[in-house]
Amino acid sequence: MKVAISGANGYIGKPLCNFLLDAGHHVVALVRDLNDELPGELTQIVLNDLSSLTLSKAEKIFKQIKGFDAFIHLAAMAHNDNRETHYLEQVYKVNVRATEVLSRAAAEANIQRFVFLSSIGVNGKSNTKAFRETDQPNPHNFYAKCKYDSEQQLLTLAINSAMEIVIVRPPMVYSRNAPGNFAKLTKLVKLGLPLPFKRLNNQRSVIALDNLLSFLTLCADKDHSPAAKNQVFLVSDRQPVSTQVMIEKIANSLGRKTHMAYISPRILLLLFKLVGKRVFYTRLFDSLLISTDKAQKLLGWQPSVNMEQQLSYKNKRFD
Numbered sequence: 001m002k003v004a005i006s007g008a009n010g011y012i013g014k015p016l017c018n019f020l021l022d023a024g025h026h027v028v029a030l031v032r033d034l035n036d037e038l039p040g041e042l043t044q045i046v047l048n049d050l051s052s053l054t055l056s057k058a059e060k061i062f063k064q065i066k067g068f069d070a071f072i073h074l075a076a077m078a079h080n081d082n083r084e085t086h087y088l089e090q091v092y093k094v095n096v097r098a099t100e101v102l103s104r105a106a107a108e109a110n111i112q113r114f115v116f117l118s119s120i121g122v123n124g125k126s127n128t129k130a131f132r133e134t135d136q137p138n139p140h141n142f143y144a145k146c147k148y149d150s151e152q153q154l155l156t157l158a159i160n161s162a163m164e165i166v167i168v169r170p171p172m173v174y175s176r177n178a179p180g181n182f183a184k185l186t187k188l189v190k191l192g193l194p195l196p197f198k199r200l201n202n203q204r205s206v207i208a209l210d211n212l213l214s215f216l217t218l219c220a221d222k223d224h225s226p227a228a229k230n231q232v233f234l235v236s237d238r239q240p241v242s243t244q245v246m247i248e249k250i251a252n253s254l255g256r257k258t259h260m261a262y263i264s265p266r267i268l269l270l271l272f273k274l275v276g277k278r279v280f281y282t283r284l285f286d287s288l289l290i291s292t293d294k295a296q297k298l299l300g301w302q303p304s305v306n307m308e309q310q311l312s313y314k315n316k317r318f319d
Helices: 013-022 055-065 085-108 142-159 180-191 209-220 243-254 265-274 278-285 293-299 307-312
Strands: 002-006 026-031 043-046 070-073 113-117 164-169 231-234
Touching (some): 013 209, 085 142, 164 209, 180 278, 231 293, 243 307, 265 278
Parallel strands (some): 002 070
C-alpha cells in the first residue's frame, strides 16, 4: 500500500509512519519542514505553512504522490483556550481551509482514499450515555467546530469525486510520552502531592496510541476495509476509566505511589473557575463515553492494547 501522511512529524504522525513502514508499506511524509528524526527510508515532501497553502501549490505537491492508495490527514493546529481573533483565524486557516485545499488536490491526483483525523469534540464535551456516530453533532468549542466544518466539506467532496472519505473521531490519545491533558496528569503524578481524585467515579473513554495507529492503518486500506467508504467512526479502548484509575495507572507505570484525597466536586469546580480552568475541570471530572460498535461490526476492528500495556511500552520507534 502506498500512503502519504500530513503532520508526519507530530505525536501521532511519527509513530504512524513507523507503524506503516514496519508493516511493509511505502510511506511519504508531508511535513512543514524537513525532519532528520523521521526514518531515513521515508520520503519527505515539504508543505511549509498550511495557513498559506494554495490549491495550485498543493496540486504540484500531489503530483509526486499521484494515484496513491491513501492520504492520512493528521496535520492540524492544536486547540487551547486562546480566543483572540488572530489565533482563531489561524486555527480556521489550518484546520478548515487547508483541509479543503489538500482534499481537493488529493482528489485531482486520484488518491483512492482520504482519511481525516477529527475529534470526539464534534459530538460534545461530556455525556452520561455513550456517543455514537448517529448522534446529532454538538461541537463544544471553536476547534471542534472547525473539525466538524472540515468533515462536512469532505463528505460533500465524496459525493462529487471518485475519492473515498473516512472520518475518525478519537477521544484523548495516550502513551508514555503523550502531550496535552495526559501530560498534565503525568506531571501531577510526578509532583508527588496529594491529588483530589479519591472516590471520583466518572468514566472517560480514551484510546491507546497503538490502538489508534491500527485503526488508521485499517481505514487507509481499501481492500481490507471496503465498508469504511465515506463513513464516520468513533474509536476508543475497550473500557472507559475514571480519572482516579487513570492517575493510578500512570503512577504504576512510573514506579510512583499516589496520594489521593477527597474534596467535594462542587468545591473543586469553584476553585477551578476562580483560576480560570473550568475547561480543564470538565476534562478531569466529567464523564465522556464512546460506543465503538460501528467500527467493530462494520470493519471487524478490535482494540488490542490496554492502558497498562501502552504505558509500559518503551519502543521509541513508535512512541
